[in-house]
Amino acid sequence: xxxxxxxxxxxxxxxxxxxxxxxxxxxxxxxxxxxxxxxxxxxxxxxxxxxxxxxxxxxxxxxxxxxxxxxxxxxxxxxxxxxxxxxxxxxxxxxxxxxxxxxxxxxxxxxxxxxxxxxxxxxxxxxxxxxxxxxxxxxxxxxxxxxxxxxxxxxxxxxxxxxxxxxxxxxxxxxxxxxxxxxxxxxxxxxxxxxxxxxxxxxxxxxxxxxxxxxxxxxxxxxxxxxxxxxxxxxxxxxxxxxxxxxxxxxxxxxxxxxxxxxxxxxxxxxxxxxxxxxxxxxxxxxxxxxxxxxxxxxxxxxxxxxxxxxxxxxxxxxxxxxxxxxxxxxxxxxxxxxxxx
Amino acid sequence: xxxxxxxxxxxxxxxxxxxxxxxxxxxxxxxxxxxxxxxxxxxxxxxxxxxxxxxxxxxxxxxxxxxxxxxxxxxxxxxxxxxxxxxxxxxxxxxxxxxxxxxxxxxxxxxxxxxxxxxxxxxxxxxxxxxxxxxxxxxxxxxxxxxxxxxxxxxxxxxxxxxxxxxxxxxxxxxxxxxxxxxxxxxxxxxxxxxxxxxxxxxxxxxxxxxxxxxxxxxxxxxxxxxxxxxxxxxxxxxxxxxxxxxxxxxxxxxxxxxxxxxxxxxxxxxxxxxxxxxxxxxxxxxxxxxxxxxxxxxxxxxxxxxxxxxxxxxxxxxxxxxxxxxxxxxxxxxxxxxxxxxxxxxxxxxxxxxxxxxxxxxxxxxxxxxxxxxxxxxxxxxxxxxxxxxxxxxxxxxxxxxxxxxxxxxxxxxxxxxxxxxxxxxxxxxxxxxxxxxxxxxxxxxxxxxxxxxxxxxxxxxxxxxxxxxxxxxxxxxxxxxxxxxxxxxxxxxxxxxxxxxxxxxxxxxxxxxxxxxxxxxxxxxxxxxxxxxxxxxxxxxxxxxxxxxxxxxxxxxxxxxxxxxxxxxxxxxxxxxxxxx
Numbered sequence: 001x002x003x004x005x006x007x008x009x010x011x012x013x014x015x016x017x018x019x020x021x022x023x024x025x026x027x028x029x030x031x032x033x034x035x036x037x038x039x040x041x042x043x044x045x046x047x048x049x050x051x052x053x054x055x056x057x058x059x060x061x062x063x064x065x066x067x068x069x070x071x072x073x074x075x076x077x078x079x080x081x082x083x084x085x086x087x088x089x090x091x092x093x094x095x096x097x098x099x100x101x102x103x104x105x106x107x108x109x110x111x112x113x114x115x116x117x118x119x120x121x122x123x124x125x126x127x128x129x130x131x132x133x134x135x136x137x138x139x140x141x142x143x144x145x146x147x148x149x150x151x152x153x154x155x156x157x158x159x160x161x162x163x164x165x166x167x168x169x170x171x172x173x174x175x176x177x178x179x180x181x182x183x184x185x186x187x188x189x190x191x192x193x194x195x196x197x198x199x200x201x202x203x204x205x206x207x208x209x210x211x212x213x214x215x216x217x218x219x220x221x222x223x224x225x226x227x228x229x230x231x232x233x234x235x236x237x238x239x240x241x242x243x244x245x246x247x248x249x250x251x252x253x254x255x256x257x258x259x260x261x262x263x264x265x266x267x268x269x270x271x272x273x274x275x276x277x278x279x280x281x282x283x284x285x286x287x288x289x290x291x292x293x294x295x296x297x298x299x300x301x302x303x304x305x306x307x308x309x310x311x312x313x314x315x316x317x318x319x320x321x322x323x324x325x326x327x328x329x330x331x332x333x334x335x336x337x338x339x340x341x342x
Numbered sequence: 343x344x345x346x347x348x349x350x351x352x353x354x355x356x357x358x359x360x361x362x363x364x365x366x367x368x369x370x371x372x373x374x375x376x377x378x379x380x381x382x383x384x385x386x387x388x389x390x391x392x393x394x395x396x397x398x399x400x401x402x403x404x405x406x407x408x409x410x411x412x413x414x415x416x417x418x419x420x421x422x423x424x425x426x427x428x429x430x431x432x433x434x435x436x437x438x439x440x441x442x443x444x445x446x447x448x449x450x451x452x453x454x455x456x457x458x459x460x461x462x463x464x465x466x467x468x469x470x471x472x473x474x475x476x477x478x479x480x481x482x483x484x485x486x487x488x489x490x491x492x493x494x495x496x497x498x499x500x501x502x503x504x505x506x507x508x509x510x511x512x513x514x515x516x517x518x519x520x521x522x523x524x525x526x527x528x529x530x531x532x533x534x535x536x537x538x539x540x541x542x543x544x545x546x547x548x549x550x551x552x553x554x555x556x557x558x559x560x561x562x563x564x565x566x567x568x569x570x571x572x573x574x575x576x577x578x579x580x581x582x583x584x585x586x587x588x589x590x591x592x593x594x595x596x597x598x599x600x601x602x603x604x605x606x607x608x609x610x611x612x613x614x615x616x617x618x619x620x621x622x623x624x625x626x627x628x629x630x631x632x633x634x635x636x637x638x639x640x641x642x643x644x645x646x647x648x649x650x651x652x653x654x655x656x657x658x659x660x661x662x663x664x665x666x667x668x669x670x671x672x673x674x675x676x677x678x679x680x681x682x683x684x685x686x687x688x689x690x691x692x693x694x695x696x697x698x699x700x701x702x703x704x705x706x707x708x709x710x711x712x713x714x715x716x717x718x719x720x721x722x723x724x725x726x727x728x729x730x731x732x733x734x735x736x737x738x739x740x741x742x743x744x745x746x747x748x749x750x751x752x753x754x755x756x757x758x759x760x761x762x763x764x765x766x767x768x769x770x771x772x773x774x775x776x777x778x779x780x781x782x783x784x785x786x787x788x789x790x791x792x793x794x795x796x797x798x799x800x801x802x803x804x805x806x807x808x809x810x811x812x813x814x815x816x817x818x819x820x821x822x823x824x825x826x827x828x829x830x831x832x833x834x835x836x837x838x839x840x841x842x843x844x845x846x847x848x849x850x851x852x853x854x855x856x857x858x859x860x861x862x863x864x865x866x867x868x869x870x871x872x873x874x875x876x877x878x879x880x881x882x883x884x885x886x887x888x889x890x891x892x893x894x895x896x897x898x899x900x901x902x903x904x905x906x907x908x909x910x911x912x913x914x915x916x917x918x919x920x921x922x923x924x925x
Contacts, residue, residue, distance in 0.1 A: 033774065033777075035771075035774050037685070037688045037691065037692060040691070040692050071624070072620075072624060072691070072695040072696070073624075122692055122693075122767060123692060123767075123770065123771065123774075124692070199784060284760045284787050288784070288785055288786065288787065289766075289769075289770045289773065289785050289787075290770060290773065290774065290785075302763075303601070303619075303621060303763050304600075304601035304604055304605070304621075304622060304625065305619070305621030305622050305624060305625045306621065308625055309621075309624070309625060
């Protein structure tokens, strides 16, 4: 019973996080590229219930920020300009799942003030909004890349395990080569070869595809191992005796056996590939400005003055940690179940 | 017993003083400086981005090498980095002929190189012979040539030399700045054997290197530090007659990034810092009192950042997509609209914490002698940008996207070097500004060298955000960039004839100012050049950052400049108010 708790929590947490970033447009009070140039490096806003005169208000509000003269990133609350936090407000336009356009946001304040829950970056862009949008990029990258490598691995591993002999040798040596390739340098090289005149999103998808396709070696070996041991089992031999073709055997009997192993593998690969995307973007090789990813947001904190002056610029570096922990807990539980079933 | 010891000590001290020329001797024609007299002693540590590549003035091109070499060498005429005017150095005086083609230089007598060998006109003749020799390929040769023809040098007597230019040359005396006078007795053999470029490498023994500068090489530890020691024969004295320099040692260490330099400076490991970013300046500012240093904002320097469109004419066939977009880029109204849409004040505030100025041309207000103050600083106006675009046949789609007359959406990529944080920030701000007038710009950060390759060699780019630093305050330094045939005519390289009437006018004016000796007339011509540039915008000039520097508060005569070697250009005059062992 005690072990089930983290698993359930992990599943719920991951579902919540993914839902949150999928609905980024609606939940984020601002667009990811909206610059409020009067408020660079604004600290996380304070939400008030009690105003400057000491009066209590039932509805929370924020004060507009007043930049301190001759300084950057220093602000004082302007007591004369309170702004109530409102729900279902109209603001920056966004696209929902690439199809629906909307301007409705879950919450926000008047344009006279800023609702910067996690502060702003050097362009005056809301960190909270960018963190949500950046999550779309980073989490999606991990998921798609892991799915790609698992599918490619399953395909090649199944063929190798099923046919054996030279096919097996060839596929597995090939997989070993891919496992030993230093993927990071390969990615840098591939990114350098991409032409300039493609949109950052296309460039990013190409990089994701490369991350995914380079990682197929391990899932392929796992799939091959499962199929190799299963193809000699009685029910498979029986099916073969009834005249089942290799393709039928793979589809009907063998591949379903690999699913649990590959699902576990996927939960291991996703955080690895999220990290790969974060590193690439951090180094300026992933998605480009103004599109956020946790990596390129964290890249701003490389500058010494940002690092020592504005702590909220480090939050994109902390964001992946709970996600990784949740995936890790998921992977562990799945692995135990697979072991107990074998 | 005690008086006897004291007597012996006095005698020893007198003997030491006599051996080293601490005070000026009668036959030496020394230069008396006007700066505050200081105290002898102490050491100064300076952190540089990388260690010098060479000590050879004929091959050095990088600032790290030039900075060290300039401390060991001296020039005939020197430009005062603060007043920006030419001042006597090894040349006691000079006269320029009426037609502006001849300069007669009188040298100081009785001077010695740092190894004690005497200096005279033969060293000057030798130095210029080496620099002007085509086989040496010295970078100085271009500077010493007018319209591709080199100057000639003739010895008049042991202490006077005649320089003749092939044509009148307006900034004649300024060309001698930083042209190091070489010791003939050490380098003539190498020169005759054709090995002068290999001389004075980092492996050369310190006693084989000598110059007329304030310091001489003491020790070189590769990858760690270079130690220069005081040159006892230096030819400057202060108002009290005390021989300069004051410092006993000058040490150069390596701190590969600006952040590393800041950390070293904070810790007191280095006592000078230059080229501070505004962000780091803001971090250091509150620590000044506690850590005993002082920061200075020397005002706008000679760096100018700009947005440049590809106007090269070799695109057809090679890059059809870029060739198609060049129809927009070549229209001055398009460039003016882009310029009007850019929020330079925003760039100054966000990327430079307001320590920068908006630019209308490449000349920043820091260049006091040549800046054209009549040209207004560009202001952002989206209305004007839209009017200009409308006038040039552009229109806007229902989604606000800008379309050209053929109905094609206006989109282009902006390259930027990823290693310069401020410049990358400028590109992102420009991208957002252009979005306001319906232009979609994709910012592509890439390694600095790749950007240069694309701009200078392959021409495979649409637009680029770059920064350049003018070589000198004098307009002569702009010739290579602005003349249509110039080697670094960036926006349209290898132009055979001026592509536009205004470029033809620019060529004409640039040539004219080079042969106009009168400052006022020359300034009028240069003002017109700036007007043309502000109007035609071959480069969309953006911003010039201020020069931000710092030094330990105890350092005397510290006068930061807006040109290279911002903090230690006058290392010969720097001194510690309280010379301490730790320095």
